Amino acid sequence: MPLETTANIWHNGELIPWEKAQIHVMSHVVHYGSSVFEGIRCYAQDNGAGVFRLTEHMQRLIHSAKIYRMPLPYSLEQLNEAVVELIEANGVTPCYIRPIAFRGYGEIGVNPLKSPVEIYIANFPWGKYVSGHNGADVCISSWNRLAPNTMPSLAKAGANYMNSQLIRMEADINGYVEGIALDTNGYLSEGSGENLFLVRDGVLYTTPLANSVLNGITRDSILVLARQLGIPVVEQALPRELLYIADEAFFTGTAAEVTHLRSVDRIVIGDGNMGPVTSALHKAFFDIVSGAAPDKYNWLTPVKVRETVTA
Numbered sequence: 001m002p003l004e005t006t007a008n009i010w011h012n013g014e015l016i017p018w019e020k021a022q023i024h025v026m027s028h029v030v031h032y033g034s035s036v037f038e039g040i041r042c043y044a045q046d047n048g049a050g051v052f053r054l055t056e057h058m059q060r061l062i063h064s065a066k067i068y069r070m071p072l073p074y075s076l077e078q079l080n081e082a083v084v085e086l087i088e089a090n091g092v093t094p095c096y097i098r099p100i101a102f103r104g105y106g107e108i109g110v111n112p113l114k115s116p117v118e119i120y121i122a123n124f125p126w127g128k129y130v131s132g133h134n135g136a137d138v139c140i141s142s143w144n145r146l147a148p149n150t151m152p153s154l155a156k157a158g159a160n161y162m163n164s165q166l167i168r169m170e171a172d173i174n175g176y177v178e179g180i181a182l183d184t185n186g187y188l189s190e191g192s193g194e195n196l197f198l199v200r201d202g203v204l205y206t207t208p209l210a211n212s213v214l215n216g217i218t219r220d221s222i223l224v225l226a227r228q229l230g231i232p233v234v235e236q237a238l239p240r241e242l243l244y245i246a247d248e249a250f251f252t253g254t255a256a257e258v259t260h261l262r263s264v265d266r267i268v269i270g271d272g273n274m275g276p277v278t279s280a281l282h283k284a285f286f287d288i289v290s291g292a293a294p295d296k297y298n299w300l301t302p303v304k305v306r307e308t309v310t311a
């Protein structure tokens with residue numbers, strides 16, 4: 001997906017021109033993958049725009065940094081304010097927001113502790129992530145998700161995405177739009193950049209955090225909405241074959257939003273169409289983010305935008 005640029009990027013407390021947001025090739029992150037980051041969406045509503053669950057995303061960034069012993073010199077409130085300032089300065093909505101903290105130019109060698117921590121936040125237009133208008137055709141990957149006690153999957157770290165890249169490339173080369181990885185015990189884990197849900201006999205299932213998944217903020221939102229709609233929810237380890245015989249299945253993620261799965265390994269899920277439970281959750285989610293329904297959980301942080309550019 002080509003990157004669309006905006007005017008400014010936030011760097012260590014200041015807005016700088018997009019093209020000036022550069023790092024040295026000898027920065028620690030380039031060699032050792034020492035970054036943590038976030039992906040956040042800002043949605044357009046009739047009377048403006050709102051950033052979806054900004055505080056939860058920035059809290060996850062702070063937690064990812066904590067796991068990697070990376071001190072962030074900004075508070076949660078300052079990071080939230082930085083995002084609002086940036087979007088308002090760039091005037092682009094709807095948009096995707098990418099905060100990233102990493103170990104910069106300092107020392108060579110694996111130990112990151114003496115390399116400075118740099119923080120940047122960019123925003124840019126970005127549309128649909130998982131393609132397939134009538135549902136996504138996906139596969140089970142031959143790659144496993146991160147093994148426990150190797151790479152912490154609750155940290156959204158740049159290095160985790162080398163595993164995601166293997167999953168995604170394999171899927172792409174074999175003619176699928178996305179791959180789902182199993183964990184190292186063979187249970188369902190997640191997509192390369194999405195959490196996984198399935199529906200069977202009216203019950204909504206998702207894989208728990210112990211199956212090497214990211215604690216997705218969209219995942220959490222769907223669990224909240226399911227409980228609101230009275231849909232029974234079960235978080236438990238799920239065998240691969242349950243997906244094949246599910247009535248419905250879908251991905252969630254900031255980029256993927258709520259994307260229903262038409263087939264897995266060419267086995268059609270249900271009748272291949274978006275089923276009633278997925279449809280209800282999809283509607284409940286989009287009603288809130290679009291402003292069609294009241295924001296009863298305070299999920300949207302308002303931003304004032306001068307100009308709207310549709311992604």
Ligand SMILES: Cc1ncc(COP(=O)(O)O)c(C=O)c1O
Pocket residue numbers: 039164190191192193194195213214215216217218219252253254255
């Ligand atoms: C590996 C992985 N799992 C799950 C998700 C979904 O998380 P969220 O809903 O917070 O975007 C993402 C996206 O950030 C991801 O990269």
